[in-house]
Amino acid sequence: MTDSNPRNVVIFDTTLRDGEQSPGASMNLPEKLEIAQALIELGVDVIEAGFPIVSPGDFESVREVAKIAGHTTVCGLARCREADIDKAWAALRAARRPRIHVFLATSAIHREHKLRMDKAEIVRRAVESVRRAAGYCGDIEFSPEDASRTELDFLCEVTEAAIDAGATTINIPDTVGYATPDDMRRVIGALRQRVGNIDRAVLSVHCHNDLGMAVANSLAAVRAGAGQVECTINGIGERAGNCSLEEVVMSLRTRADYYGAGTRIVTPRLVPTSRLVASVTGIQVQRNKAIVGQNAFAHEAGIHQDGMLKERSTYEIMRPEDVGFAKTDLVLGKHSGRAALADRSTALGYHLAGEQLDNVFAQFKILADKKKEIYDGDLVSLIEQQMLAVAERWTFESYRVTTGTGATPEVELTVSRGGQRMSTKLAGGDGPIDAIFLAIEEITGTAVTCKEFRVHSVTVGKDAQGEVQVEVEHEGRTYRGRGVSTDSVEASARAFLNAINRIAAVANGEKKT
Ligand SMILES: [Zn+2]
Numbered sequence: 001m002t003d004s005n006p007r008n009v010v011i012f013d014t015t016l017r018d019g020e021q022s023p024g025a026s027m028n029l030p031e032k033l034e035i036a037q038a039l040i041e042l043g044v045d046v047i048e049a050g051f052p053i054v055s056p057g058d059f060e061s062v063r064e065v066a067k068i069a070g071h072t073t074v075c076g077l078a079r080c081r082e083a084d085i086d087k088a089w090a091a092l093r094a095a096r097r098p099r100i101h102v103f104l105a106t107s108a109i110h111r112e113h114k115l116r117m118d119k120a121e122i123v124r125r126a127v128e129s130v131r132r133a134a135g136y137c138g139d140i141e142f143s144p145e146d147a148s149r150t151e152l153d154f155l156c157e158v159t160e161a162a163i164d165a166g167a168t169t170i171n172i173p174d175t176v177g178y179a180t181p182d183d184m185r186r187v188i189g190a191l192r193q194r195v196g197n198i199d200r201a202v203l204s205v206h207c208h209n210d211l212g213m214a215v216a217n218s219l220a221a222v223r224a225g226a227g228q229v230e231c232t233i234n235g236i237g238e239r240a241g242n243c244s245l246e247e248v249v250m251s252l253r254t255r256a257d258y259y260g261a262g263t264r265i266v267t268p269r270l271v272p273t274s275r276l277v278a279s280v281t282g283i284q285v286q287r288n289k290a291i292v293g294q295n296a297f298a299h300e301a302g303i304h305q306d307g308m309l310k311e312r313s314t315y316e317i318m319r320p321e322d323v324g325f326a327k328t329d330l331v332l333g334k335h336s337g338r339a340a341l342a343d344r345s346t347a348l349g350y351h352l353a354g355e356q357l358d359n360v361f362a363q364f365k366i367l368a369d370k371k372k373e374i375y376d377g378d379l380v381s382l383i384e385q386q387m388l389a390v391a392e393r394w395t396f397e398s399y400r401v402t403t404g405t406g407a408t409p410e411v412e413l414t415v416s417r418g419g420q421r422m423s424t425k426l427a428g429g430d431g432p433i434d435a436i437f438l439a440i441e442e443i444t445g446t447a448v449t450c451k452e453f454r455v456h457s458v459t460v461g462k463d464a465q466g467e468v469q470v471e472v473e474h475e476g477r478t479y480r481g482r483g484v485s486t487d488s489v490e491a492s493a494r495a496f497l498n499a500i501n502r503i504a505a506v507a508n509g510e511k512k513t
Contacts (some may be wrong), residue, residue: 005011006262009252010202010228011245013039014048015277016061017077018206018242024471026280028505030387036065037119038276038349039233040072040075042269046099048230051077052091053084057506059091061107066095073139074101080129088239090465100133100140101171102126106158107146123158126164134166136241143206148179148187155187156194163195169202169228176215177210177240181220188224188474204228207243214243219251222261227262233277234292246270246291246323254317271324272349279384282469282480291323331375334368348376350383360386370486371463374461378465381484383459385494393417393504394444396483401432409435415443415497433492440493444500448472448479455488468495474503 016032019025027035032049048063050058062076074095075183078084080102092098104115104126116290117125126142133140142162146156159170172187174324179187184205205221205228207214218229235244241469249265256262274292278285287295297320332340338361345352345360352360363382368374395416405408409432414423424443429435431451441447452471457464466488479502483494 006252006256006260007227009222009226010045010204011043011249011259011263011265012075012204012228012230013044013245014206015039015232015236015245016065017048017050018230018238019236019281020050021238022236022241022281022283022407023238024480025236025283026479027280028502029057029064032061033064033068034070034350035233035273035277035280037351038269038461040069041266042273043264043266044072045264046073046075046100046228048075048077050091053078053087059087060093062088063094066098068090069095069097071096071098075101075141077101077103078129078133080104080125082132085129085133085136090132093135095511098137098168099140100137101143102129102133102140103143103145103171103173104129105146106144106154106192107149108151108451109149110146119154119157123161126158127161130162130165130167137166140167141169141171141204143171143173145173146175147172148174148183149176152187152190153186156191158194159191159201159280160197163197163201167201169204170198171204171206171228171230172221172226173230174208174214175206177208177214179207179213179217181213181216184217184221185224187373188221188342189228193224196278202227203242204230206230206239207238209242209244212240214241215247215251218243218248219259222252222259234274234283234289236277236281236283244290246274250291250318250323258492258496267322268324269349272347275351275380279380279482280387282471282482291318296320296323297325331339331373332364333380333423334365336364336368336374344376344379345383348380348383350380352383352386356386367465367486371461371465373461375459377458381465381467385484386481393501394497395419396490396497399436399439399490399493401435401489403432403435411435411439413439413443413493415440432489436489436493437496440496440500444481444497444504446474446500446503448474448499448503449480453492455491466491468492470495470499472496472499472503477506479503479506 040467049062050061052059066074076088078088088100142160163383203226205218205226207217231243231245231250233245235241249263252259287293397414397416400412408427410427412425424439429438450472454469458467465484465486467484468491472479479499481495481499483491485491
């Protein structure tokens with residue numbers, strides 16, 4: 001790295017807004033707050049926490065993130081409508097650094113088919129909306145949706161008008177993931193050259209990954225002068241996802257000589273944050289994923305290993321510790337104390353305090369009695385279970401199944417709700433897990449269709465814990481559930497109940513409005 005004083009690129013994280021739109025990735029409030037906390041520690045400049053008008057859950061999430069964000073900017077999304085902007089502000093007002101993000105489609109295809117507005121009307125609507133938002137706070141972002149397919153002259157016209165109305169960031173979204181790096185360079189270059197007041201705003205990009213080019217397109221924009229990149233952890237998002245935060249950040253850092261730009265990201269927090277988002281959303285990271293994939297730093301080929309031993313820089317352009325890969329999979333055991341547990345949890349990206357730490361520690365002791373060595377994976381599972389427990393309505397108590405080849409399983413299941421225990425007995429299903437699912441449906445009165453069922457072991461060895469992930473459908477929506485136990489039938493029951501609890505939470509949230 002030769003550049004000693006690179007310009008700073010603003011990292012705008014939209015994991016909680018655009019990322020959450022990944023199918024099956026919806027998160028509850030405690031999960032969103034846990035991720036927001038991790039993003040703050042990661043050092044992102046802006047957290048887009050939701051789209052306040054779309055649901056009470058989004059409103060609440062923006063409001064609660066605003067309370068904990070401190071110096072990190074918190075952003076809420078709004079269409080160019082008065083009610084949207086007012087609602088966004090109502091959610092953001094507690095933030096020390098609030099930002100309202102208004103968007104309006106500008107491309108011909110959207111103008112004609114979606115909005116049925118002509119160009120003059122689009123400009124008028126954008127200006128009115130930016131003004132209204134700027135009446136609430138000084139930090140206003142305007143996005144001409146589908147900008148990469150908008151006529152350049154018109155894009156310049158809208159941008160100039162939005163800046164005059166008070167926009168301080170102009171974000172160029174490649175909404176459908178259609179652009180090439182050259183397109184992005186051309187658009188950013190043209191805006192910088194042709195928009196008279198462009199120096200009063202930061203240019204930003206928001207790239208989707210439909211052709212696998214979100215990161216390349218974002219970097220091309222930075223090279224052309226963009227000062228903000230919108231991205232998500234692990235690149236999650238609708239369809240093929242968004243620009244991946246960790247890839248953009250490490251590209252800028254590793255090739256500072258080329259980009260002449262850097263970020264404020266605390267890069268050793270990348271892997272812990274990636275793991276947290278993967279376990280909360282259930283969207284696992286592929287092994288060969290750049291930067292945070294399990295194999296990203298694994299040098300297996302003999303010739304590489306030989307080179308690595310002699311001199312690391314022969315094959316390594318980044319050090320694993322720079323992105324937060326721990327050097328060893330540290331093992332905790334029966335005699336490890338609270339402090340060691342808290343330490344290890346922090347290193348893994350979690351914040352345990354008070355009652356949460358007490359509960360995890362108690363569970364840790366129970367597990368340490370069952371299996372001698374507690375690996376990072378075990379600890380993550382314990383913590384996740386604890387976080388999930390916050391929203392638990394139905395709690396697993398016990399089960400008993402009798403079955404065998406060719407026999408109909410008989411199951412006895414006990415769960416509790418609000419401290420009250422309930423049991424059911426039934427015969428049916430294909431095998432013990434199916435039987436337990438039927439019993440859970442009966443006892444909770446919730447019918448679902450199981451779409452996916454996965455079991456994998458959290459760590460190694462015969463006494464390893466099994467983690468079960470289920471995806472179920474209820475009234476047209478998909479819900480996830482996770483459960484962990486050294487007994488995989490129990491883990492299945494816990495995962496299924498966890499999904500049922502999410503359904504109950506959504507039903508309750510919707511009744512509030
Ligand atoms: Zn998007």
